[in-house]
Amino acid sequence: MLKLFKSDLHIHTCLSPCGDLKMSPKNIIHKALENNLDMIAICDHNSAENVQAVIKAAEGKNILVIPGIEICTKEEIHVLSLFEKMESASKLQFLIYAHIFGENNPDAFGMQIIANENDEVEKFETKLLIGAADLSIEQVVDEIHKLNGVAIASHIDRESYSVIGQLGFVPDNLNFDALEISPRISFEDARKRFPEYRNYEFIQNSDAHFIDDIGKVTTEFLLAKSSFNEIKKALKNEDGRKVIE
Numbered sequence: 001m002l003k004l005f006k007s008d009l010h011i012h013t014c015l016s017p018c019g020d021l022k023m024s025p026k027n028i029i030h031k032a033l034e035n036n037l038d039m040i041a042i043c044d045h046n047s048a049e050n051v052q053a054v055i056k057a058a059e060g061k062n063i064l065v066i067p068g069i070e071i072c073t074k075e076e077i078h079v080l081s082l083f084e085k086m087e088s089a090s091k092l093q094f095l096i097y098a099h100i101f102g103e104n105n106p107d108a109f110g111m112q113i114i115a116n117e118n119d120e121v122e123k124f125e126t127k128l129l130i131g132a133a134d135l136s137i138e139q140v141v142d143e144i145h146k147l148n149g150v151a152i153a154s155h156i157d158r159e160s161y162s163v164i165g166q167l168g169f170v171p172d173n174l175n176f177d178a179l180e181i182s183p184r185i186s187f188e189d190a191r192k193r194f195p196e197y198r199n200y201e202f203i204q205n206s207d208a209h210f211i212d213d214i215g216k217v218t219t220e221f222l223l224a225k226s227s228f229n230e231i232k233k234a235l236k237n238e239d240g241r242k243v244i245e
Ligand SMILES: [Zn+2]
Pocket: 070, 078, 154, 155, 161
């Protein structure tokens, strides 16, 4: 028996320098539940350091937290990676950390807070997370797939940091599992604007950097249960699982 599940699969935390300091694990879960979300994904820039705390903050609550990272490739293209297990996100983070350089300047870019599940500051990340990793888009998508993750082109309708903004198009050989549209455009308008990508699944997420943006837009999935593997099936249109536009 398949059911509808509401998701917002692109949420930043206070670890992202551009993320509001109120984007703490408990606050995020509280807001997501208030907006009746069944599934969220935590995707900070080039890091997964706050994912575990959000997963812990969700313990005993009726919501699934999916580990993710929003990688900035060397072409300055944002790619969302989602995984079943924290372990896989950590492996990708390990690779990214070997390919990002420089130190964060909190005055210029914002603080990068690693929090625990009780919303306490554990430490400040000093690596410069906001920059581009020295990894090509091909390498990034390939690594995500090697780790059994899902690779999604971020906010394709936006000029900045999107694959279309940077390359002019979505190269088919990259094998993205889905294309994400931003809250600025509806599914209907996105389909009209991008007819050449009719074979791709589109999903829409908030890309929230502020609490009130969580769940502002959502993607509904028809699934047997809320799980990463069910989402993966929906993105491939398998066994009746699908994205509802
Ligand atoms: Zn982005």
